[in-house]
Amino acid sequence: MKTYLVTGGAGFIGSNFIIYMLDKYDDVKIINVDALTYAGNLENLKSVENNPNYSFVQADIRDDKAISEIFAETQIDYVINFAAESHVDRSISNPDIFVKTNVLGTVNLLNNAKKAWSIGDDQYRDGVKYLQVSTDEVYGALGDEGFFMETTPLDPHSPYSASKASSDLFVKAYHDTYKFPINITRCSNNYGPFQFPEKLIPLIMNNTLSHKDLPVYGDGMQIRDWLYVDDHCKAIDMVIRGGVDGEVYNVGGHNERPNIFIVKTIIEYIKENVDSEVGEHMIKYVTDRKGHDRRYGIDPQKIKDALGWYPETCFEVGIKKTLKWYLDNQEWVKNVTSGEYQHYYDKMYAGK
């Protein structure tokens, strides 16, 4: 039995990861540590909450006492750090919390894991590992050609990506300085169930269903490389089990699409399946995001060659599955879009 300390497990990718792992393995224990910020939602984990191999601790990853107590009480084998402030637009209006959570929180986790796993000077218990869940945004932006490789220099532009690049560098520094066992994964844009509707796909889905404007930043020709969330979960599982100590693995499925294509795909799906009144007339081109990265594209060859990873869900199938999930889970959408979300939405999109 291996015990995973999963942070941020009540967020979008974290909760999908926990469900994926508990579904796949009987010999895995998961402790989910999440502060339950606006983005964390225990409703996501209803299907596993009574699983004897799952437990939840509400704590902030910056809280040294809370994190050290978890390590003192349980022998942890792996730490997977999903916990983060994850939304680029929020980082533009309020960068400070991104430094606190993403940088200081990561360093607190590293310190606690290092202390708990240490068996001598720069030596650690066998089989332990810290995995930092990072993003392709640390590489900056691409022009029309080329892809991000693990060797691409870090060149973050937004406060969000700067905070993620900083945390990656701390993880690397702990490996280089203390021989602390780590991997870093850098994934492209995820989509799937439980994504908070501040992000493009669930936001456009929700607005289309409620006949609101569909805000497209700038000319809508920015390109993102979309990956179904379970394929990201599979990659993390494989890196934990087979990743070479100290290595970075890029994760992406060569699914590059301009934002306007995503928006039109969602409109078409709702028009066909739910409401014939919706249409492209609802699209509203609004002021561009400051410092908006033009194109992301991952080269996933390293993880394919080294670990045999490949994406299983193609975009055409994944997007339909995702949009159907949101239609079937309107109660979930209603719960997460009440309260704080309304304030955020009104402030973010007012005057655009």
Ligand code: NAD
């Ligand atoms: P999310 O915003 O949906 O979830 C973040 C989770 O972290 C929430 O449950 C929140 O409550 C928790 N959290 C925030 N601050 C915390 C703190 N101080 N202590 C403990 N918990 C805290 O994010 P997501 O989209 O699921 O992303 C998860 C991770 O994956 C992030 O590190 C993000 O940078 C990375 N990532 C995301 C994507 C993507 O497309 N969403 C792609 C690549 C990498």
Ligand code: DAU
């Ligand atoms: O690339 C991985 C990253 O993907 C992750 O590290 C981040 O945590 C995650 O949030 C995501 O970042 P993006 O900024 O790419 O995702 P977002 O859904 O916010 O936006 C996707 C694209 O759509 C982006 O080019 C901005 C645009 N957009 C977004 C919103 C919310 C719009 O045009 N209109 C919108 O209302």
